[in-house]
Amino acid sequence: MADGKLTPRGEDFSAWYNELVERAQLAEHAPVRGCMVIRPNGYGIWELIQQGLDKMFKDTGHENAYFPLLIPKSFLAKEAEHVEGFAPELAVVTHGGGKELEEPLVIRPTSETIIYTMFAKWVQGYRDLPILMNQWANVVRWEMRTRLFLRTAEFLWQEGHTAHETEAEAEEETLKMLGVYRTFAEEFMATPVITGRKTDSERFAGALRTYCIEAMMQDNKALQAGTSHNLGQNFSKVFDLKFQGRDGTVQYAWNTSWGVSTRLVGSVIMTHSDDNGLVLPPRLAPTVAVIVPIFKTDEEKATVLTAADAILKELKAKGLRVKMDTRDNMSPGAKYYEWELRGVPMRIEIGPKDVAKNTVVIVPRVTIDSEEAPAPGKKQKLFVNIDGLSQKIESLASALQGQLLANALERREANSYRNVKSYGEMCEILDGSGGFVYASWDGTPETEAKVKDETKATIRCIPDPEFTQGLTPGTCIVSGREAKHIAIWSKAY
């Protein structure tokens, strides 16, 4: 392959990302504007995300259901803030069966309105609560500008929707699911995230409060990776979702909704990958290890393939997602480059020398600090005995997973600023290298808007205390007024 290398991240991060997504065959642009085709390499990542999250949802008592793609337009209009938030990006179906519809149907941009309409039918008394539901679905938002995985006109996501008896219970659920997202980000995506609350201007249209997880990408921009909303009684009141309480009075239910999307795939890409291509945390890698057999003569081919086949069978039997690359029209070197581009966490090389020694060579996609250091300028190569190979691969996968999380955390903290003294200094950071600036905020939307105007940075969230490292609100870094919160400012996707 002479078409060579990706544009380096340092040269043009955006070009690097686009080339990587296409070259690693994760996704490409569909014939329809703003839409993407998710190819098997990319969809495999999403499937693992789904599996991981779905289990966590079930473990916390949620059930899956499915609601229709099409929603009567009037449903959206019932919640004022909600319709205002979504109206500009709706796709609307006006015809069906060759006739104009009496009422236009919108393609769901999110499903609160239809789901709470149905909840209202299912709930009579407090014993019908809580409802803890989730759906895996596609939604459409007619975005002006799109980027593969990060923002597409149609995307895949899950949306959890719950109804509760009390406000406290709803708040607990909102925070519980935010916690689920955080755990998932850290344990599966190897991505450290900040948990916190959105400001009013960034709050979900129709929510009382929106909480989020925010991650930092390699270009030091923030990416909102997931949100969890306490909807209060805003939707239950307009959709008449009420129940008779323990005290006999009729009350409106308290709702929450929470979601993550295929954007997480983009997040994983931009968090870990390098100039050689995709880097995937093993837990989200459709293929954890690829075996590349090496041989010259026919006799060597026979012995190597016999040994490699046995290894493949053994590893598969142990439940490992392993492949063998038996293509004979490609040199081993070319295969190495290709599998690195595709982000396979480990390569297993096996040649005549290895077979003779009953070993293989394992090359991890990124250097693992706890293993023997690589020679200067070289890739880390681990010589591993074939006996007990599956355990070794599992332990390496686990080490790699931890390594990626540690690398990402180190990078995020190296680009986090908690002692910025002035607004000028803050602008310098935001306009320069970027990153997360923790600073006091007076809590007003005017201040927020001013910073956005002047720097294009927004308040990503009001972080939970564990992230502020003892900082307390003093005077607002922008206005000089008394501050209400420590906020994180950053440019964002």
Add this chain to the structure above:
RNA sequence: CGGGGCGUGGCGCAGCUGGUAGCGCACCUGCUUUGGGAGCAGGGGGUCGCACGUUCGAAUCGUGUCGCCCCGACCA
């Protein structure tokens, strides 16, 4: 929606002072190769986004149109 760019074999591009299409990669066949992107030989594949116009003749010039990408404002 504003600014920029691009539509030519699967992909990336050249050809654009008009004369009926070419290069690299990929693909197919054969032989030699294979521990970090193999070599040689042969071969298949495109009515140049679409429409109209100018012309003896249009990938090339003109008008229109559709689409996509990138940068900005808006958003997961």
